[in-house]
Amino acid sequence: MRKSMIFRDLDCTWWLRRHGGMVANDNELNFTAAGLATTQWHEGADASGGLGLRREVRDSSKILGIKSSISRRPRLVTGMGSPRHKVGSNRWARRRRFRVLVLGMWMAFKFFAEKFRVSFFFQNDIKEVGIPTLPWLLLFLSELLLFFIWLLGQAFRWRTVSRTVFPERLPEDDKLPSIDVFIFTADPDREPTLLVMNTVLSAMAMDYPPDKLHVYLSDDGGSTLTLNGLREAWRFAKWWIPFCTRFGIQKRCPEAYFSSPTNDDDDHGHFDSSDEYRLEREKLKEKYQDFKERVKALRGTFKDTISFTSKDHPSVIEVIQENTSGIREQEVQSILPRLVYVSREKKPSHPHHFKAGAINTLLRVSGVMSNSPYILSLDCDMYCNDPTSARQAICFHLDPNISSSLGFVQFPQRFHNVAKKDIYERRLRSIFSLMWPGLDGLDGPILSGTGFVMKRIALYSSYVKEGADPIELKKYFGPSNELIKSLFQHTKPNLINGKDSSNELLQEAKFLASCTYGDQTKWGEEVGFLHYSVAEDFLTGFALQCKGWNSVYFSSSKPQFLGLGVTNLNDLLTQGTRSSSGLVEVGISKFCPFIYSPSKMSFLEKMCYGNLSFFPLNCLPLWCFATIPQLCLLKGIPLYPEVSNSYFIIFMLLFISSLAQHSYEILITGGSLRSLIYEQRIWMMRAITSHLYGTLDAFVKRIGMREANFLPTNKAEDDERVKLYENGIYDFRTSTMFLGPLVALVILNIGSLLAGIARAILVGDLDKMFVQVFISFYILALNYPIIEGMVIRKDKGRIPTLITILSAIFSIIIFLPVGSRLLMY
Ligand SMILES: O=c1ccn([C@@H]2O[C@H](COP(=O)(O)OP(=O)(O)O[C@H]3O[C@H](CO)[C@@H](O)[C@H](O)[C@H]3O)[C@@H](O)[C@H]2O)c(=O)[nH]1
Numbered sequence: 101m102r103k104s105m106i107f108r109d110l111d112c113t114w115w116l117r118r119h120g121g122m123v124a125n126d127n128e129l130n131f132t133a134a135g136l137a138t139t140q141w142h143e144g145a146d147a148s149g150g151l152g153l154r155r156e157v158r159d160s161s162k163i164l165g166i167k168s169s170i171s172r173r174p175r176l177v178t179g180m181g182s183p184r185h186k187v188g189s190n191r192w193a194r195r196r197r198f199r200v201l202v203l204g205m206w207m208a209f210k211f212f213a214e215k216f217r218v219s220f221f222f223q224n225d226i227k228e229v230g231i232p233t234l235p236w237l238l239l240f241l242s243e244l245l246l247f248f249i250w251l252l253g254q255a256f257r258w259r260t261v262s263r264t265v266f267p268e269r270l271p272e273d274d275k276l277p278s279i280d281v282f283i284f285t286a287d288p289d290r291e292p293t294l295l296v297m298n299t300v301l302s303a304m305a306m307d308y309p310p311d312k313l314h315v316y317l318s319d320d321g322g323s324t325l326t327l328n329g330l331r332e333a334w335r336f337a338k339w340w341i342p343f344c345t346r347f348g349i350q351k352r353c354p355e356a357y358f359s360s361p362t363n364d365d366d367d368h369g370h371f372d373s374s375d376e377y378r379l380e381r382e383k384l385k386e387k388y389q390d391f392k393e394r395v396k397a398l399r400g401t402f403k404d405t406i407s408f409t410s411k412d413h414p415s416v417i418e419v420i421q422e423n424t425s426g427i428r429e430q431e432v433q434s435i436l437p438r439l440v441y442v443s444r445e446k447k448p449s450h451p452h453h454f455k456a457g458a459i460n461t462l463l464r465v466s467g468v469m470s471n472s473p474y475i476l477s478l479d480c481d482m483y484c485n486d487p488t489s490a491r492q493a494i495c496f497h498l499d500p501n502i503s504s505s506l507g508f509v510q511f512p513q514r515f516h517n518v519a520k521k522d523i524y525e526r527r528l529r530s531i532f533s534l535m536w537p538g539l540d541g542l543d544g545p546i547l548s549g550t551g552f553v554m555k556r557i558a559l560y561s562s563y564v565k566e567g568a569d570p571i572e573l574k575k576y577f578g579p580s581n582e583l584i585k586s587l588f589q590h591t592k593p594n595l596i597n598g599k600d601s602s603n604e605l606l607q608e609a610k611f612l613a614s615c616t617y618g619d620q621t622k623w624g625e626e627v628g629f630l631h632y633s634v635a636e637d638f639l640t641g642f643a644l645q646c647k648g649w650n651s652v653y654f655s656s657s658k659p660q661f662l663g664l665g666v667t668n669l670n671d672l673l674t675q676g677t678r679s680s681s682g683l684v685e686v687g688i689s690k691f692c693p694f695i696y697s698p699s700k701m702s703f704l705e706k707m708c709y710g711n712l713s714f715f716p717l718n719c720l721p722l723w724c725f726a727t728i729p730q731l732c733l734l735k736g737i738p739l740y741p742e743v744s745n746s747y748f749i750i751f752m753l754l755f756i757s758s759l760a761q762h763s764y765e766i767l768i769t770g771g772s773l774r775s776l777i778y779e780q781r782i783w784m785m786r787a788i789t790s791h792l793y794g795t796l797d798a799f800v801k802r803i804g805m806r807e808a809n810f811l812p813t814n815k816a817e818d819d820e821r822v823k824l825y826e827n828g829i830y831d832f833r834t835s836t837m838f839l840g841p842l843v844a845l846v847i848l849n850i851g852s853l854l855a856g857i858a859r860a861i862l863v864g865d866l867d868k869m870f871v872q873v874f875i876s877f878y879i880l881a882l883n884y885p886i887i888e889g890m891v892i893r894k895d896k897g898r899i900p901t902l903i904t905i906l907s908a909i910f911s912i913i914i915f916l917p918v919g920s921r922l923l924m925y
């Protein structure tokens with residue numbers, strides 16, 4: 101009954117029938133088709149099968165339903181094909197109870213702490229105490245805001261889930277659905293062509309039937325360099341792919357493969373000692389060198405001939421192929437996936453909507469070319485590290501228990517260049533080891549831009565229904581007849597028909613890639629990726645989940661995709677500013693997770709979305725904590741209970757328990773205590789700079805005073821800077837906009853710490869001022885690398901003396917007068 105309701109809601113039974121024939125009739129699922137290829141394991145559970153358990157849990161705990169989900173014991177479920185397991189319900193419920201206990205305790209601490217703050221305002225002799233109200237009020241509001249964000253974040257920890265796949269249970273290769281791979285690049289300077297081509301090659305070489313794989317490269321830079329690089333990649337692929345399949349190579353990104361030692365890796369199992377393999381490897385290595393040289397040489401050749409710019413160019417679409425005859429040539433070509441270059445038209449007068457615009461163009465172009473039911477999307481630096489990743493995703497999409505409402509499968513975003521001392525927190529530990537598994541136990545993870553496999557029809561909104569009027573559809577999808585035909589998957593896709601390079605098809609594709617095609621349609625509003633925010637992934641995933649599509653998170657010990665993480669402060673803060681701006685933009689729009697309707701999302705899931713879209717606002721409390729107690733300390737005004745007061749214990753417990761929670765989470769997600777320091781430090785640095793600027797940017801955009809902007813993150817590595825990063829040394833070469841506030845705050849805290857110590861000795865009021873002295877001390881201890889960068893370091897990545905001096909002057913002339921004013925109210 102429930103299943104049939106889901107089908108009706110999403111109205112895609114007819115579509116599912118077409119892809120994999122899994123729906124026997126509208127109410128019945130045919131379990132034999134794919135077998136249950138996936139299993140979901142609850143935290144604390146021995147094993148459970150399919151989505152049975154998950155639905156059970158979700159349905160029982162209607163909205164927040166804390167009570168019902170604690171008392172509810174998960175039922176016995178079958179693992180379809182795997183032996184029956186009894187879910188470890190006792191352990192599971194015990195954990196839940198423990199969590200509620202901890203949560204309750206924390207709330208109690210918080211209650212008393214705030215009682216302390218509030219009672220201040222009700223003192224009769226408020227004027228006589230000599231403590232100004234404004235700083236007190238600001239601290240109170242800061243504490244409340246942080247508490248609110250923290251509380252929302254608890255939803256991530258509620259129902260953690262992890263999953264397993266059984267690709268061996270998938271149907272035969274000829275019954276697998278086809279996949280379109282989308283790869284995006286935007287700027288050949290910031291995203292080196294060789295890097296992009298490695299991603300393309302690794303995607304082409306995936307372990308998936310080549311006739312069911314179509315790789316599209318979207319080039320927003322419209323660069324001849326990229327197009328010619330792609331032609332070179334195609335030539336090299338003719339050697340690379342047969343080599344990979346023949347020897348069962350695991351690392352299918354050539355750069356990663358050739359830069360790892362010969363006898364390393366899980367690669368090429370029994371082949372590794374054979375002469376044949378070694379000989380072939382050498383040969384391929386030479387070919388790869390050759391390919392690299394050619395790609396590098398392109399830069400010189402095409403530099404002067406670039407006739408159009410990245411902001412102004414016509415649409416260029418090319419199906420990469422070579423018309424060479426010869427039997428071997430054709431044979432080899434037939435085992436390569438199709439490769440298509442797409443550069444959409446851009447005009448300075450026309451908004452292009454950044455990556456969302458690029459995705460929508462690829463959706464349309466691929467729709468008339470290969471029209472695969474599933475789409476794998478990759479950023480240009482995210483190469484396929486596990487050749488079976490596409491199969492893994494298809495396991496979920498073909499799992500009859502979940503496929504009908506499954507919108508996308510999300511893989512974690514991991515980086516291959518993370519150093520041991522992860523000073524910029526590029527392991528993204530809390531996101532991909534804690535939050536996403538937590539979301540997976542709710543309605544599913546948030547769409548994360550790259551490394552996801554999406555069901556195409558999920559992006560077509562509910563307009564595409566059997567029997568829909570084509571004329572009506574043109575209003576939503578634009579005037580292209582070919583595109584409208586493709587929506588229903590009635591006709592055989594053109595690429596597969598062999599019509600791929602026909603002039604007609606290319607003309608149609610160019611039309612679909614023109615900058616005006618989406619005008620007066622629903623593209624970017626209801627159809628495809630939404631344009632509204634620069635965090636297009638977050639927003640689009642949100643809208644999909646509101647419509648009732650679920651998602652699945654799948655992380656395994658071998659990362660499916662690996663990208664290039666940023667390795668310097670400048671890139672990190674720039675990227676952080678853009679993403680904070682995008683997230684807050686969503687939070688303060690009509691898409692605000694708590695008010696957007698209609699929404700089929702559970703309340704816990706909304707809390708998670710809310711947490712992410714509002715967490716950049718933590719810049720306000722953090723700025724307050726970094727200035728107000730310090731300024732008050734300079735003047736000897738106490739803002740916290742004295743050590744002998746019983747409220748002091750409450751504040752201490754709050755501090756210790758939050759550190760304890762953080763440490764505990766780091767330890768259970770495989771981090772070390774060192775990461776605790778790195779994470780706390782980078783959290784402060786980002787809040788003070790990126791989050792502040794991002795939030796401001798979002799508000800300024802909201803009132804229409806600024807246009808959105810998307811500067812792709814730099815992916816060109818600089819050896820010297822990488823070296824600093826690998827040694828765990830911060831690279832402070834960044835703009836004054838970022839560096840200034842950090843240095844100024846550190847100087848202020850040095851001042852207040854010294855003043856605090858002096859007061860303790862001269863006035864003897866350490867008891868009263870202890871917490872404030874401690875706050876300064878804690879901030880300085882954590883941010884010691886900034887002090888080091890200011891006064892000790894001599895290398896190029898240090899903080900320039902000029903910035904230090906300017907920031908010191910700034911501290912004195914801004915903080916002190918502003919501070920004194922603040923303290924008057
Ligand atoms: O106008 C544009 C801008 C960017 N890109 C591509 O988008 C990808 C992501 O850009 P990047 O600069 O690497 O941004 P990140 O901050 O690293 O990206 C994260 O955040 C983005 C915005 O939320 C998501 O799109 C990404 O997938 C996610 O990895 C890259 O391949 C770019 O080439 C375009 O195609 N067109």
Ligand SMILES: [Mn+2]
Pocket residue numbers: 479481813
């Ligand atoms: Mn990126």
